Amino acid sequence: MTDKTIDRPSPNFDTRSGPVDMIVLHYTGMKDCAAALDRLCDPTAKVSAHYLIDEDGTLYTLVEESMRAWHAGVACWHGQTNINGCSIGIELVNPGHEFGYRVFPESQMLRLEQLCRDIVQRHDISAARVLGHADVAPMRKQDPGELFDWRRMAAAGLALWPDVGQAGSGALRIGDANQDVVALQTALGSVGYRIAPDGAFGTETEAVVTAFQRHYRPRAVDGVADTETLAMLDGLASLFVDL
Ligand SMILES: [Zn+2]
CATH class of the missing domain: 1.10.101.10 (PGBD-like superfamily/PGBD)
Structure with missing residues (x-):
């Protein structure tokens, strides 16, 4: 893993009105890292994240944590809708489901764990509030997706992973009503x-x-x-x- 950190300031942010108590993980869903950085720093795109981690572990810093980055869009968790206002957004370089979804490499995961450990400690964030974009916007988003290793994150104390509970009765699917x-x-x-x-x-x-x-x-x-x-x-x- 490289421990390189590159400052790449994005103009796409505004002020927060409250404390940080959540991390939202994303994949970039673009062909490569350069294209994603260009978009996250394009003032007309009006999107950003606080951090981006390339597949080799290079960390790009885009928006100050004290500022609100624009990564979650229309989103909700536990009834709270201003997800950008309470969260830190981290983009992981990955082409995503549209351009060739692939495994998140070890060097990228190690850098992510290092970064999240630091953020969680500084802001006292609960493991229950390290989430994926798809969790907070399930109708619109798929990222970081099923290849992201949440169990590993949980083993590092950086997410939740439940024990298997009670199964309930039979499968439920679209069209069911009961x-x-x-x-x-x-x-x-x-x-x-x-x-x-x-x-x-x-x-x-x-x-x-x-x-x-x-x-x-x-x-x-x-x-x-x-x-x-x-x-x-x-x-x-x-x-x-x-x-
Ligand atoms: Zn996303």
């Missing part, structure tokens, strides 16, 4: 996802289940709340009950 769907939606809402507990498994519920799977059940991301997905969700929800 009390089990209400229970599923309530559980997803209890761990932070924005979802209405209306008992109807529609496109919104499918998107949230998909985001949950990218994070906690990455081997199969299909939007179906099968018994393994339900068991992981139950395990995660029980961590929140215990808090």
Whole structure:
């Protein structure tokens, strides 16, 4: 891993109104690092992040942590919608699902862990509030996606990884409408996802289940709340009950 750090100031930021208590991880979803940096620093694009980490571990600093970077867009977690205002955004160079999604290399992961450890300590951020962009914007976003190793982050104390809980009864999928769907939606809402507990498994519920799977059940991301997905969700929800 290189420990190179390069200052690459972006004009795309404004002021924060509150403290930092969340980290949101992204992938760049562009062909290469240079293209991503150009976009994150383009005043007409109006997007940015605090940091970008290239695949070789090079860290680019774009926006001061004390300022609000523009990385999350329309997003929500535990009912809170000003995600940019409370978070630090970190972009990981990866072509993403559109341009050739691939594994995040070891050098990139090591640098990310180093950076997150530092941020978490300085801002006293809970492991429960290190999240992916898809978690806070499941209808729009897929990043950092199912190849991102959240279990590893959790082992480093930088994310949550639940023990397997109770599976519940059978799989739930789009078109289902019953009390089990209400229970599923309530559980997803209890761990932070924005979802209405209306008992109807529609496109919104499918998107949230998909985001949950990218994070906690990455081997199969299909939007179906099968018994393994339900068991992981139950395990995660029980961590929140215990808090
Ligand atoms: Zn993103």
